Amino acid sequence: MADQQDWTEAETAISVADRLAAEALVVDVDGFEGPLDLLLMMARTQKVDLRKISILALAQQYLLFVEKAKALRIELAADYLVMAAWLAFLKSRLLLPPDPTEEGPSGEDLAAHLAFQLERLQAMRDAAARLMAHDRLGQDFFSRGIPEGVERVRRIQYSATLIDLMQAYARIRTRDEFRPFVLDRDSVFTMEQALERMRGLIGFAGTWTDISSYLPDGWDADPVKWRSATAATFAASLELVKEGKAELRQSELFAPIQLRRREGRP
Amino acid sequence: MSDETMQDETGEAPPRDSLFEAPPIAEQERMVEAILFASADPVSVRELSERMPHGCDPAEALVYLRKRYEGRGVRVVRVGDAWAIRTAPDLGFLMQRETVEQRKLSRAAIETLAIIAYHQPVTRAEIEEIRGVSVSRGTVDQLLEMEWIRFGRRRMTPGRPVTFVVTQEFLDHFGLESARDLPGLADLRAAGLLESRPLPGGAPRAGDDDADDEIDEGQSELFED
């Protein structure tokens, strides 16, 4: 790509005009969007097709720019210095005869890639310009000025099948055949019943009395009834104690439980 | 810019200020079309005139444009003394977007519906008696709105209560020719939808007394099996 000859030519060309150019660019450094942008700008000054630019000349131009900036004590962003270092490396690669023992890409490969990057950036800029110049909505062509909104109508569709209908009807018509589940209460003496009974009797219980004597009549013969009545009466007794109307005592385990009215209360 | 614009521009001068002849009427028609389309408000002939190149006759162009849109999906209509493009009235339904939501009919609704179907004509009080719970106004309204039930004749009993009957829509929806085709309890039982125990006093009670004129719609014979 760039042989010795080209380089010498480039060198001489740079020394005059481009030194001034570099200086101008240094002053304008804030106007560039990073080193690639600056490089593209420099490449354009070569006034050739981007595919034919001399990367070596470009590298030299850039390094000059950085030098100038240093001389003018202008703070360059790190990006610019990284690029400078890379271009210095590229320059040395391009100038030295290729070393067959050396690993890595050749100077030409690197230069070609930089040229590609510059060309691609330029291409995207051109594309952006073309895009913005394209016919545009609200500028060159227009949408409907009085759009008619689409009214959203939400319709609820209820579904039911014949089976649903029949099952519903069957459910109603057969409801009478069922009655709610209730316990057969013939042999159950509830706590409410016991409590009611004992409230009536407690006034008379001045002395300790076995609570079994409070069982309703006829409930001690049938063991099932007896069990229920005893449990209910015991629970009712506890309730009365809780209410402060009675006292309970039991002399020992399994001994009869005795109850009496609490003193001082009616 | 587009090719066309280029042509216009490369012509002698911008058309609107042209001293030359007005554009052909077909071109004027295009212009009116574009202006009416893009404007946020109806546009008067005067305004059209101001916006179009010198020498144009928007009133004439409008005549052509109107004609062109006759019978189309949109029309050129006059709004006061201005003009606008509007959807053809017969296509208004396209401007609605219906979203259909499927919902299962509530248990109360389906039970009420079933009772009406099997016992029609039936009064609200009768429905309540059969269901054993009161029927909310909303449930009946919903069924009326769905057009699955409608009002039947009033009962010739004190208070002259209204009755409900099922509609043709109902029959269509459930694929029935008439309410008589509703399966009877025997069929339900056979289909395993009922317990096999016989129904105590099964015959429906409604419609027995005075609704004789609607007896053919009634269900009195349905459950006698």
Place this chain on the structure above:
Amino acid sequence: MSDETMQDETGEAPPRDSLFEAPPIAEQERMVEAILFASADPVSVRELSERMPHGCDPAEALVYLRKRYEGRGVRVVRVGDAWAIRTAPDLGFLMQRETVEQRKLSRAAIETLAIIAYHQPVTRAEIEEIRGVSVSRGTVDQLLEMEWIRFGRRRMTPGRPVTFVVTQEFLDHFGLESARDLPGLADLRAAGLLESRPLPGGAPRAGDDDADDEIDEGQSELFED
């Protein structure tokens, strides 16, 4: 429940659920015309289908409609997989009144937009590699907010970076049928300028750690979304 089922059940009813044959194609054309005229935004064929009576073929109707409006003041244009009616670009000069003040985009935003349009789907790292500078969050946010770009699929490369693609709004704004119609796209591709070429050796700059794996993905995926 599918549409068909409902139609079967509701029988007669409104035209959209009709069991009868679809309207004649001329009528369908009117319908498409009305819908497109009414909407400021492009309408997809699918949406047309949903809004038109059952059995309509909006795609076919569109062919006729498009032809009908050729050379007229307004045109039927394709925007991605949707359609819209827009004024003819050559009549833009009549519309100063309607002209929308275009939001001024920064150079960075314009370049970023172009890179996304031509290289989509493209990652932020790739954009940065092409522009040689980092892309500020604000730039991307602005484009996202304008709804000219959106997130595409994530790359199946380490870090699973998000990609950006352009939107239907972008196509609509620039009057493009699809991203294929971007000006100069073919030339750029032929020149290899849409490739993401790996750098031999180290990078002069750019935040590209993952960009190198995707040489082939660039344009090949372009039109999938």
